Amino acid sequence: xxxxxxxxxxxxxxxxxxxxxxxxxxxxxxxxxxxxxxxxxxxxxxxxxxxxxxxxxxxxxxxxxxxxxxxxxxxxxxxxxxxxxxxxxxxxxxxxxxxxxxxxxxxxxxxxxxxxxxxxxxxxxxxxxxxxxxxxxxxxxxxxxxxxxxxxxxxxxxxxxxxxxxxxxxxxxxxxxxxxxxxxxxxxxxxxxxxxxxxxxxxxxxxxxxxxxxxxxxxxxxxxxxxxxxxxxxxxxxxxxxxxxxxxxxxxxxxxxxxxxxxxxxxxxxxxxxxxxxxxxxxxxxxxxxxxxxxxxxxxxxxxxxxxxxxxxxxxxxxxxxxxxxxxxxxxxxxxxxxxxxxxxxxxxxxxxxxxxxxxxxxxxxxxxxxxxxxxxxxxxxxxxxxxxxxxxxxxxxxxxxxxxxxxxxxxxxxxxxxxxxxxxxxxxxxxxxxxxxxxxxxxxxxxxxxxxxxxxxxxxxxxxxxxxxxxxxxxxxxxxxxxxxxxxxxxxxxxxxxxxxxxxxxxxxxxxxxxxxxxxxxxxxxxxxxxxxxxxxxxxxxxxxxxxxxxxxxxxxxxxxxxxxxxxxxxxxxxxxxxxxxxxxxxxxxxxxxxxxxxxxxxxxxxxxxxxxxxxxxxxxxxxxxxxxxxxxxxxxxxxxxxxxxxxxxxxxxxxxxxxxxxxxxxxxxx
Numbered sequence: 006x007x008x009x010x011x012x013x014x015x016x017x018x019x020x021x022x023x024x025x026x027x028x029x030x031x032x033x034x035x036x037x038x039x040x041x042x043x044x045x046x047x048x049x050x051x052x053x054x055x056x057x058x059x060x061x062x063x064x065x066x067x068x069x070x071x072x073x074x075x076x077x078x079x080x081x082x083x084x085x086x087x088x089x090x091x092x093x094x095x096x097x098x099x100x101x102x103x104x105x106x107x108x109x110x111x112x113x114x115x116x117x118x119x120x121x122x123x124x125x126x127x128x129x130x131x132x133x134x135x136x137x138x139x140x141x142x143x144x145x146x147x148x149x150x151x152x153x154x155x156x157x158x159x160x161x162x163x164x165x166x167x168x169x170x171x172x173x174x175x176x177x178x179x180x181x182x183x184x185x186x187x188x189x190x191x192x193x194x195x196x197x198x199x200x201x202x203x204x205x206x207x208x209x210x211x212x213x214x215x216x217x218x219x220x221x222x223x224x225x226x227x228x229x230x231x232x233x234x235x236x237x238x239x240x241x242x243x244x245x246x247x248x249x250x251x252x253x254x255x256x257x258x259x260x261x262x263x264x265x266x267x268x269x270x271x272x273x274x275x276x277x278x279x280x281x282x283x284x285x286x287x288x289x290x291x292x293x294x295x296x297x298x299x300x301x302x303x304x305x306x307x308x309x310x311x312x313x314x315x316x317x318x319x320x321x322x323x324x325x326x327x328x329x330x331x332x333x334x335x336x337x338x339x340x341x342x343x344x345x346x347x348x349x350x351x352x353x354x355x356x357x358x359x360x361x362x363x364x365x366x367x368x369x370x371x372x373x374x375x376x377x378x379x380x381x382x383x384x385x386x387x388x389x390x391x392x393x394x395x396x397x398x399x400x401x402x403x404x405x406x407x408x409x410x411x412x413x414x415x416x417x418x419x420x421x422x423x424x425x426x427x428x429x430x431x432x433x434x435x436x437x438x439x440x441x442x443x444x445x446x447x448x449x450x451x452x453x454x455x456x457x458x459x460x461x462x463x464x465x466x467x468x469x470x471x472x473x474x475x476x477x478x479x480x481x482x483x484x485x486x487x488x489x490x491x492x493x494x495x496x497x498x499x500x501x502x503x504x505x506x507x508x509x510x511x512x513x514x515x516x517x518x519x520x521x522x523x524x525x526x527x528x529x530x531x532x533x534x535x536x537x538x539x540x541x542x543x544x545x546x547x548x549x550x551x552x553x554x555x556x557x558x559x560x561x562x563x564x565x566x567x568x569x570x571x572x573x574x575x576x577x578x579x580x581x582x583x584x585x586x587x588x589x590x591x592x593x594x595x596x597x598x599x600x601x602x603x604x605x606x607x608x609x610x611x612x613x614x615x616x617x618x619x620x621x622x623x624x625x626x627x628x629x630x631x632x633x634x635x636x637x638x639x640x641x642x643x644x645x646x647x648x649x650x651x652x653x654x655x656x657x658x659x660x661x662x663x664x665x666x667x668x669x670x671x672x673x674x675x676x677x
Contacts, residue, residue, distance in 0.1 A: 048386070057309035064327075072295075093113075096111075100138065112166070137185075170190060170197070231245070245279050270300065341353055358371055372395060471501070483512040490542070495607050526548065540622070546611065609651050612652070612655035639656035
């Protein structure tokens with residue numbers, strides 16, 4: 006099958022992970038195992054943000070049709086990272102075994118006459134060259150093999166531009182070498198954009214009864230026609246119709262079996278170019294009726310490429326479901342709810358539950374149906390998740406918590422388990438209970454949920470933060486303690502700052518960069534006089550921004566939550582951040598929501614502490630460095646669009662103070 010791609014078939018469809026796939030990109034240590042289980046029907050929590058490939062896998066299992074073992078393997082293969090093939094490097098290394106000449110590195114894209122670029126030589130072209138070279142090394146003479154390599158170098162020079170056609174071989178060359186040269190010449194014409202010539206050469210190869218390329222030549226001739234049609238818009242339809250007829254003939258010829266799979270893929274492309282909607286409808290029918298075989302991922306990709314699927318909703322349940330679950334929430338919910346009431350089908354129930362809000366009209370009627378989904382169903386975990394979510398949001402916390410505890414006792418994919426744990430935050434009955442739900446699995450480590458960070462930031466006092474950090478694993482304890490230290494400095498709470506920095510010292514791993522220096526600086530803060538502590542602590546933070554949060558990102562309060570890095574470093578009541586997730590049973594323990602008694606911007610709060618120390622101890626030799634570092638941090642904040650007006654004012658005052666009172670210092674000279 007590699008031969009068909011040698012002259013430029015599109016690469017295999019791929020779906021990288023992240024938000025596109027059925028698991029968080031770092032939720033599992035064994036993503037391939039997770040993918041295999043997913044393809045086998047262990048869907049976990051279905052997300053409308055998945056790529057169409059994964060949603061079509063979900064559709065098939067939700068409709069009780071499943072995937073064959075061949076289709077499952079195809080999904081797993083298509084889901085692996087793109088551009089990871091070392092084929093080009095392998096070719097460059099392999100060719101050195103047969104030629105001492107240094108070849109130019111082939112390019113993969115070529116400019117068209119419209120000044121756009123197209124993918125001319127995919128990885129499979131180089132993989133085929135490697136496989137052919139290794140096979141010919143067993144039968145050709147050394148001189149013939151060197152000549153074959155020189156010709157192949159010329160073939161690949163066409164990938165990026167120009168026209169390089171290998172010369173004919175002398176008549177006394179072996180028959181196999183002659184057949185290979187015919188193929189190399191045809192491929193060179195194809196890569197050079199001489200599609201008519203390439204077609205003629207491939208058709209000649211097809212007439213050679215003993216050529217090793219005979220089974221592929223008819224297909225490759227059609228490929229030249231299709232490439233010409235795709236790059237020349239003057240007469241594409243007649244060319245596509247000719248290509249379709251030729252491909253139909255290839256698929257009826259049993260002697261060309263080797264090229265049948267590639268011909269099916271190419272015919273799908275041709276039919277799409279002739280009549281996009283009709284072809285998408287045909288493909289949707291194949292997908293719905295388990296007729297994709299080894300082409301599951303390709304069919305899924307071809308369906309998703311159509312830009313006008315909306316017109317086909319009435320004719321295809323699959324397309325209707327895809328358009329609904331990936332469409333606008335409000336109209337999508339109403340459509341899914343209607344289709345569920347009409348069909349009572351689980352895939353429409355899951356679509357409705359996924360898009361439902363607690364206040365969506367008629368949502369109460371979905372809850373009994375969600376309860377009835379059996380544990381043997383691929384829809385079970387999605388139905389249970391949304392049942393817990395909606396019950397909790399509609400004020401039925403006790404029932405939601407009971408179902409949540411039952412669910413967490415079950416085996417489930419790592420990302421789904423993380424999602425269930427997130428549901429527990431507003432249902433926690435104690436601080437220890439809340440702590441259990443506050444983390445999610447990321448590979449073999451635990452990290453805080455973003456919702457948990459928001460709750461800590463907005464509702465937890467410094468005392469609560471320190472209590473929470475005291476019982477957390479070291480990486481999480483360090484994050485919380487560092488955030489508590491920054492907040493303590495900004496609030497002017499020296500006792501809390503001392504407690505926080507002690508936790509930082511305890512949980513700081515010895516492997517961290519400049520460990521000994523940081524420990525010495527922490528000791529310097531602990532030994533500082535009371536009047537100097539807040540200033541020394543501020544300098545400690547600004548010196549070690551990688552530990553306490555990059556001041557321009559983590560310590561500032563921009564409109565984008567990513568400007569805060571760890572949200573623990575953001576302000577206490579920023580309305581643009583993730584909503585607070587604290588259940589009613591914890592509210593009496595937490596007390597009233599913390600109000601911003603200090604500047605909302607933590608960097609501004611540190612700037613104020615720096616100026617207070619400069620006023621109280623102007624002769625302290627550390628003041629110039631502190632002013633320099635604050636100016637640098639505030640400038641970075643400006644670059645990241647997370648500085649406030651007061652940040653700029655404090656930065657200007659710091660700059661002026663540094664260059665007036667401390668202008669002869671090294672720190673002033675470094676601050677331009």
